[in-house]
Amino acid sequence: MTNAETRLAPAEFNSAELTDLLNREMRKRWSAAAERTEQMAGYALLAPGKMLRPMLLLASAEATGGDSTRLMPAALAVEYLHVATLVHDDIIDDDELRRGRATVHARFGMPDALVAGDFLILNMVSALLECEAVPPADVLDAARVLATAGADVCRGQVREAELVGELSCPVEDYREMVALKTGALFRGACRAGAILGGAAAEDVEAATRYAEHLGLGFQIYDDLLPYLADSPTTGKPSTSDVANLRPTFPVLVGHQAAGEADRARFAEALSGRMPAADAHRLMRELLTSTGALELSRKLAADEIAQARESIADLPGTAAVELMLAIAELSIDRNR
Amino acid sequence: MTNAETRLAPAEFNSAELTDLLNREMRKRWSAAAERTEQMAGYALLAPGKMLRPMLLLASAEATGGDSTRLMPAALAVEYLHVATLVHDDIIDDDELRRGRATVHARFGMPDALVAGDFLILNMVSALLECEAVPPADVLDAARVLATAGADVCRGQVREAELVGELSCPVEDYREMVALKTGALFRGACRAGAILGGAAAEDVEAATRYAEHLGLGFQIYDDLLPYLADSPTTGKPSTSDVANLRPTFPVLVGHQAAGEADRARFAEALSGRMPAADAHRLMRELLTSTGALELSRKLAADEIAQARESIADLPGTAAVELMLAIAELSIDRNR
Numbered sequence: 100m101t102n103a104e105t106r107l108a109p110a111e112f113n114s115a116e117l118t119d120l121l122n123r124e125m126r127k128r129w130s131a132a133a134e135r136t137e138q139m140a141g142y143a144l145l146a147p148g149k150m151l152r153p154m155l156l157l158a159s160a161e162a163t164g165g166d167s168t169r170l171m172p173a174a175l176a177v178e179y180l181h182v183a184t185l186v187h188d189d190i191i192d193d194d195e196l197r198r199g200r201a202t203v204h205a206r207f208g209m210p211d212a213l214v215a216g217d218f219l220i221l222n223m224v225s226a227l228l229e230c231e232a233v234p235p236a237d238v239l240d241a242a243r244v245l246a247t248a249g250a251d252v253c254r255g256q257v258r259e260a261e262l263v264g265e266l267s268c269p270v271e272d273y274r275e276m277v278a279l280k281t282g283a284l285f286r287g288a289c290r291a292g293a294i295l296g297g298a299a300a301e302d303v304e305a306a307t308r309y310a311e312h313l314g315l316g317f318q319i320y321d322d323l324l325p326y327l328a329d330s331p332t333t334g335k336p337s338t339s340d341v342a343n344l345r346p347t348f349p350v351l352v353g354h355q356a357a358g359e360a361d362r363a364r365f366a367e368a369l370s371g372r373m374p375a376a377d378a379h380r381l382m383r384e385l386l387t388s389t390g391a392l393e394l395s396r397k398l399a400a401d402e403i404a405q406a407r408e409s410i411a412d413l414p415g416t417a418a419v420e421l422m423l424a425i426a427e428l429s430i431d432r433n434r
Numbered sequence: 435m436t437n438a439e440t441r442l443a444p445a446e447f448n449s450a451e452l453t454d455l456l457n458r459e460m461r462k463r464w465s466a467a468a469e470r471t472e473q474m475a476g477y478a479l480l481a482p483g484k485m486l487r488p489m490l491l492l493a494s495a496e497a498t499g500g501d502s503t504r505l506m507p508a509a510l511a512v513e514y515l516h517v518a519t520l521v522h523d524d525i526i527d528d529d530e531l532r533r534g535r536a537t538v539h540a541r542f543g544m545p546d547a548l549v550a551g552d553f554l555i556l557n558m559v560s561a562l563l564e565c566e567a568v569p570p571a572d573v574l575d576a577a578r579v580l581a582t583a584g585a586d587v588c589r590g591q592v593r594e595a596e597l598v599g600e601l602s603c604p605v606e607d608y609r610e611m612v613a614l615k616t617g618a619l620f621r622g623a624c625r626a627g628a629i630l631g632g633a634a635a636e637d638v639e640a641a642t643r644y645a646e647h648l649g650l651g652f653q654i655y656d657d658l659l660p661y662l663a664d665s666p667t668t669g670k671p672s673t674s675d676v677a678n679l680r681p682t683f684p685v686l687v688g689h690q691a692a693g694e695a696d697r698a699r700f701a702e703a704l705s706g707r708m709p710a711a712d713a714h715r716l717m718r719e720l721l722t723s724t725g726a727l728e729l730s731r732k733l734a735a736d737e738i739a740q741a742r743e744s745i746a747d748l749p750g751t752a753a754v755e756l757m758l759a760i761a762e763l764s765i766d767r768n769r
Contacts, residue, residue, distance in 0.1 A: 136592045187552060191545040210526040211592050213548065217522060218588040220555050224581035228574055235570035239563055242577065246559035253553040257471045257546050 112161060112417035114154065114424065121150040124171055125178070139207050139215035140222065143182050146198040152177045152284055155425065156292035159306045161418030162410065165296015172229035173241065173295055177288045179226060180249050183219035184284075186212055188256075192343075220249065233295050241291040248287025255280025264344045266365055270351045274315060277348070281321075282314025308409035309422060316402030317429040322347035323395055324432070326383045338375040341368060341382055350382065352398075353391030361385060399430050447496060447752035449489065449759065456485040459506055460513070474542050474550035475557065478517050481533040487512045487619055490760065491627035494641045496753030497745065500631015507564035508576065508630055512623045514561060515584050518554035519619075521547055523591075527678075555584065568630050576626040583622025590615025599679045601700055605686045609650065612683070616656075617649025643744035644757060651737030652764040657682035658730055659767070661718045673710040676703060676717055685717065687733075688726030696720060734765050 129141035153174035157167040167174075188194075189202040190209055196202065204212035227242055258276045262268050289310035293303040325337035326349065340347050346354070346369060354365045367373065368382040386392045406426045413419050464476030488509035492502040502509075523529075524537040525544055531537065539547035562577055593611040597603050624645035628638040660672035661684065675682050681689070681704060689700045702708065703717040721727045741761045748754050 134589065134592075135596065136589045139592075183552070187548055191548060210595060213522055213526060214588045214591050217518070217551070217555060218585055220552060221581045221584040221588065224559055224577060225585065228578050228581070235574050238574060239570050242559060243563050246556045246563070249556040250553055250560065253549045253556065254469065254471045256549050257469075257474075260545060261470065 112158070112421060114421060117154050117157060117421075118150045121153050121171075121174060121178070122147075124175060128175070135207075135211070136215060136218055139203055139211060140179075140219055142206065143186050143203050143215065143219065144178065146200055148178075148182075148198065150178060151425070152181050152288045155285060155288040155310065155422070156295075158418045158421045158425070159289040159292030159310075160296030160298075162413050162416060162422055163293040163296055163298030163302035163306055164414075165293070165298060167292075167296065167418075169232040170230060170292065170295050172226045173291060176223045176226035176245065177284065177291070179219045179223040180245065180252075180287075181284055183216045183223070184249075184252055184256075186216040186219065190216075223249070227291075230295060234297075237294055237297065241294045244291045244294065245287050248283040251279045251283035255283065259345075262346060264346070264369065264371075266346050266350070266354050266362075266369055268346055268351060270348070270355060273346070273348060273351050277315055277318045278311065281318040282311055285310040285314040285317070302413065305409055305413060309406045309426075312402045312406035312409060313426055313429060316399045316406060316426070319348045319395055319399040319402065320430045320432070323349055323392065323399065325379070326386055326392055338379040341378040342375040344369055344371055348398075349386050349391045349395040352395055353386050353389040356389050356391060356394075357385070361389060396430075403427065403430050447493070447756060449756060452489050452492060452756075453485045456488050456506075456509060456513075457482075459510060463510070470542075470546070471550060471553055474538055474546060475514075475554055477541065478521050478538050478550065478554065479513065481535055483513075483517075483533065485513060486760070487516050487623045490620060490645065490757070491623040491630075493753045493756045493760070494624040494627030494645075495631030495633075497748050497751060497757055498628040498631055498633030498637035498641055499749075500628070500633060502627075502631065502753075504567040505565060505627065505630050507561045508626060511558045511561035511580065512619065512626070514554045514558040515580065515587075515622075516619055518551045518558070519587055519591075521551040521554065525551075558584070562626075565630060569632075572629055572632065576629045579626045579629065580622045583618040586614045586618035590618065594680075597681060599681070599704065599706075601681050601685070601689050601697075601704055603681055603686060605683070605690060608681070608683060608686050612650055612653045613646065616653040617646055620645040620649040620652070637748065640744055640748060644741045644761075647737045647741035647744060648761055648764060651734045651741060651761070654683045654730055654734035654737065655765045655767070658684055658727065658734065660714070661721050661727055673714040676713045677710040679704055679706055683733075684721050684726045684730040687730055688721050688724040691724050691726060691729075692720070696724060731765075738762065738765050 125144055129137070129144050132138045132141045156174045156177050157170060160167045160170050185197065186203045189197055190204050190212055194202055195205040203215055207215070223245065224242065227245060228238060230238055255276055259280055262273070262276065286307055289306040290303060293306040298306070322340070325340055350365065350369070354362060357365060364381065364385055368378045368385065373381070403426045407423050410419055410422055460479055464472070464479050467473045467476045491509045491512050492505060495502045495505050520532065521538045524532055525539050525547055529537055530540040538550055542550070558580065559577065562580060563573060565573055590611055594615055597608070597611065621642055624641040625638060628641040633641070657675070660675055685700070685704070689697060692700060699716065699720055703713045703720065708716070738761045742758050745754055745757055
């Protein structure tokens with residue numbers, strides 16, 4: 100992409116400008132879709148989102164010494180993959196709302212929505228390969244990284260489904276699942292960005308470590324949100340996890356720490372036999388009394404501290420500042 | 435792939451040997467899957483199939499002067515993409531049987547099967563990128579070709595759904611849909627094979643034209659199968675197309691050629707108001723009396739003749755012979 104609109108001066112390297120730039124680019128490509136398949140893809144892609152993963156790809160490229168202006172198609176590619184998983188997730192859960200609008204299958208019907216998700220995955224590949232100013236070997240490396248990331252997300256989703264109702268799942272197994280389901284795309288975005296920017300091997304690894312810790316901290320905090328007092332905007336009902344019998348991070352931590360009597364109450368809350376609101380209230384009580392909420396919050400903060408630490412040796416550019424800010428924000432989403 | 439098992443002497447370049455080789459390679463990779471996601475992928479991939487598309491990729495590489503022994507992962511990649519579309523198609527149609535076995539969602543449940551399809555698409559990318567003996571720029575070109583092919587299949591599926599019940603769809607529009615839904619993967623396989631084998635530009639185009647005609651001839655014949663007297667093995671009930679109100683090639687050709695009275699009978703047969711067996715019988719009668727069956731058979735044969743003609747100038751190797759034989763076989767599937 101060489102047109103002026105997609106260039107970004109280093110001084111503009113901040114979250115608001117980048118989100119705006121990415122949304123503009125997305126609209127340019129998808130708002131005038133003539134064909135139904137592209138209209139569905141555009142409908143899914145143009146829902147207002149944070150553009151977190153594309154932003155990470157661009158920031159990681161800049162932070163490791165690369166030039167992010169040539170990488171806009173790769174940044175969009177990561178969002179295509181992310182949105183594809185959302186479209187398919189919504190089919191699986193039969194959720195009718197996402198980001199305040201009808202989900203793709205609610206709007207266009209399941210069959211076409213399923214195909215639209217596939218279309219987005221394939222567009223991920225095509226978009227990435229638009230980065231023609233990047234040496235072919237680096238594009239191939241980045242493609243490998245993103246394909247592996249996508250496959251890992253699939254593994255994580257299947258693993259998560261296997262854990263439903265499994266209160267005695269070791270916390271370590273849960274972390275592994277999260278590293279796949281949530282961490283893999285953060286990792287893929289940061290690693291691909293560094294590779295496409297031509298980063299030195301150790302800087303690629305630094306960006307990768309950052310992303311791994313970020314993914315874990317992000318997900319642990321996400322798991323906490325339904326139980327935090329002031330119910331921030333999570334985009335889903337706070338009863339969703341217990342209603343779906345999902346043993347999330349604080350639940351596993353709490354169950355592990357609990358005595359026999361409390362374990363029975365954990366099992367009751369996650370049995371599906373109580374009304375969701377009651378189950379959710381009981382679970383919050385248990386997570387508070389066992390100290391699991393506080394401990395989980397601390398563990399999330401630890402991951403974020405390690406994410407920040409991972410990129411401490413990179414030159415202190417605006418891009419590194421952005422990555423540090425993204426890390427902070429991921430465990431304090433009301434800001 | 436440099437191990438002896440995957441090498442193929444030119445003399446062995448025939449359909450039976452190649453199918454066997456491809457099936458062996460597939461089993462080697464997928465039969466010992468430890469994880470549920472890979473087990474599902476393996477379950478889908480190891481169902482006995484003709485391996486037509488991977489065979490086309492290898493044959494196209496050889497026929498245009500390349501060495502197919504290094505391209506085994508790319509050949510498998512095309513099959514991953516093909517099988518992914520089958521897994522998702524079966525979810526959409528809620529078909530419970532495929533190739534004589536339970537479909538993936540019938541066996542593993544819809545949510546995981548949907549994810550398994552995504553996993554296969556992403557493995558398509560990873561497998562293709564294993565071709566490390568091929569110059570990176572050629573791998574990138576082939577990846578572009580296959581990603582576009584996959585996206586075109588999606589467009590074709592959506593377009594096909596739009597045509598349900600549309601008896602007055604111009605035959606030309608139907609051909610365009612077929613070029614996407616069926617032709618795109620044949621085209622992608624042949625074109626990617628030629629590119630990966632390092633073919634000259636005009637030979638890449640020859641292989642591409644071959645595949646485009648093959649795809650069309652293949653699909654027209656596929657549309658005819660339910661109406662041919664001796665009901666060959668199509669893998670689906672012969673009433674399926676009318677039951678799903680699909681205006682297939684012979685139906686559109688017949689409807690276009692029919693007078694007012696016959697058009698009303700076509701509409702009746704495709705209205706969904708008759709029992710499927712009766713509708714199918716009426717449709718066969720109409721296709722015979724309007725001459726649509728004979729005309730469609732001739733048009734399929736014309737496409738196959740053009741497919742064969744497209745590669746007439748390639749050196750007469752065993753690979754070219756195989757491509758010619760595949761073309762013949764695609765309009766005579768009882769052999």
